Amino acid sequence: xxxxxxxxxxxxxxxxxxxxxxxxxxxxxxxxxxxxxxxxxxxxxxxxxxxxxxxxxxxxxxxxxxxxxxxxxxxxxxxxxxxxxxxxxxxxxxxxxxxxxxxxxxxxxxxxxxxxxxxxxxxxxxxxxxxx
Amino acid sequence: xxxxxxxxxxxxxxxxxxxxxxxxxxxxxxxxxxxxxxxxxxxxxxxxxxxxxxxxxxxxxxxxxxxxxxxxxxxxxxxxxxxxxxx
Numbered sequence: 001x002x003x004x005x006x007x008x009x010x011x012x013x014x015x016x017x018x019x020x021x022x023x024x025x026x027x028x029x030x031x032x033x034x035x036x037x038x039x040x041x042x043x044x045x046x047x048x049x050x051x052x053x054x055x056x057x058x059x060x061x062x063x064x065x066x067x068x069x070x071x072x073x074x075x076x077x078x079x080x081x082x083x084x085x086x087x088x089x090x091x092x093x094x095x096x097x098x099x100x101x102x103x104x105x106x107x108x109x110x111x112x113x114x115x116x117x118x119x120x121x122x123x124x125x126x127x128x129x130x131x132x
Numbered sequence: 133x134x135x136x137x138x139x140x141x142x143x144x145x146x147x148x149x150x151x152x153x154x155x156x157x158x159x160x161x162x163x164x165x166x167x168x169x170x171x172x173x174x175x176x177x178x179x180x181x182x183x184x185x186x187x188x189x190x191x192x193x194x195x196x197x198x199x200x201x202x203x204x205x206x207x208x209x210x211x212x213x214x215x216x217x218x219x
Binding site for chain 2: 024063077102104109112114
């Protein structure tokens with residue numbers, strides 16, 4: 001019996017979760033640096049067993065309040081899947097990176113995934129589906 | 133007979149006030165997006181504070197989700213923590 005239980009624990013089933021990452025880079029970043037930073041973190045996610053679903057660079061945007069005495073920031077949003085261990089590794093890198101002013105990783109539930117999928121493909125056919 | 137007549141000091145309200153509804157339940161919105169600031173602005177007042185449930189009409193379940201979304205938006209500097217003459 002005990003061995004059976006241990007087997008269950010030892011089985012390394014990696015549950016893949018859906019996450020969304022939002023990063024604010026400093027506004028002094030050049031276009032090329034911005035792109036290379038995006039690529040760097042996407043590669044990092046891939047190395048740790050995750051995968052990119054969608055990347056959406058918002059670009060330069062004014063902040064609602066100043067962060068580090070700056071009134072603008074470069075926003076980048078990335079939707080990805082991965083095991084739960086990925087977040088700590090990403091967080092360490094984000095905190096080390098001086099180009100990043102702020103970051104946030106949100107876990108997406110099934111409704112959020114659906115919402116993002118519809119939004120990416122344009123239009124909201126939700127209401128029609130309810131009526132039909 | 134005059135004794136039995138009931139007299140009101142103020143006129144009785146004939147029309148009932150319109151009942152508030154939860155827009156999430158009515159329109160079938162399942163997820164509150166923290167990135168959609170235009171939508172979240174409907175749930176905050178001019179100072180950037182969250183509106184209470186008795187004003188917004190949200191059900192408890194979605195009021196919680198709206199609160200989470202507003203807080204996330206504030207952290208990422210999409211909405212202000214405190215302002216004046218917001219909107």
